[in-house]
Amino acid sequence: MPLPAKQTLPRNWPSSITYTPIPVHSPNLSSTELRTLHPPRSTSSLVPALKIPLHSPSYISILPITTPGHPARGQHGLFAAEDLRPGSHIIFYIGFVHGNSDKENHSTSDYDLSLVREAVKLGVDGEQMGNEARFVNDYRGALVQAPNAEFRDVWAEYAHGKETRIERCIAIFVREAGKSGKWKNGIRRGEEILVSYGKGFWGARKEMDEA
Numbered sequence: 001m002p003l004p005a006k007q008t009l010p011r012n013w014p015s016s017i018t019y020t021p022i023p024v025h026s027p028n029l030s031s032t033e034l035r036t037l038h039p040p041r042s043t044s045s046l047v048p049a050l051k052i053p054l055h056s057p058s059y060i061s062i063l064p065i066t067t068p069g070h071p072a073r074g075q076h077g078l079f080a081a082e083d084l085r086p087g088s089h090i091i092f093y094i095g096f097v098h099g100n101s102d103k104e105n106h107s108t109s110d111y112d113l114s115l116v117r118e119a120v121k122l123g124v125d126g127e128q129m130g131n132e133a134r135f136v137n138d139y140r141g142a143l144v145q146a147p148n149a150e151f152r153d154v155w156a157e158y159a160h161g162k163e164t165r166i167e168r169c170i171a172i173f174v175r176e177a178g179k180s181g182k183w184k185n186g187i188r189r190g191e192e193i194l195v196s197y198g199k200g201f202w203g204a205r206k207e208m209d210e211a
């Protein structure tokens, strides 16, 4: 998928990875998998979908992790370049959308998220292609007590050539303020955006390390 005209790569984007602002579908997705990805035609106009922008958001940055003791030191992370309000949408997790016939190719990727976890299973892998979201780190061991952001399942709308697609997507949101208001400050400019990958990710990682 070529970059739209005027699209410039985000700062610190690695030259070996393809930047794409919108999802790239595997050519091997079956018709059932494609149906699962999109809302039924009859209801698609009723689905409240968030628009995927074609430009890079200016309120986040990809930065090298230099903090001593940070477990991802030497790698990169995603940081707030402005204050981000509690509960606000940060970015979609964009990548290569794949299904059952491609799953072996993505089983060892550290950038692969589960997009649909029903009878039909789909994943979105940011290892080889994606946007800034592929740089979000997990909060564990990152010198904080808890994540300040979270993954959510959403409907997303974007232009693909002449068609408008509405499909399932994963997006990163700032954590809600909470009843006690503990997270009322949202994410401050300069802070790293940290999610929880979930115990499943780290469990699988441990098994691989021990194998």
Ligand SMILES: C[S@@+](CC[C@H](N)C(=O)[O-])C[C@H]1O[C@@H](n2cnc3c(N)ncnc32)[C@H](O)[C@@H]1O
Pocket (backbone or CB within 6 Å): 071, 072, 075, 076, 077, 110, 111, 134, 135, 136, 137, 138, 139, 140, 141, 142
């Ligand atoms: C989705 S990538 C995140 C971006 C990655 N730091 C980079 O620069 O490409 C996931 C990888 O980041 C690293 N990582 C993220 N959070 C971590 C954490 N809390 N502890 C250790 N490694 C982490 C691990 O190597 C993991 O496989």
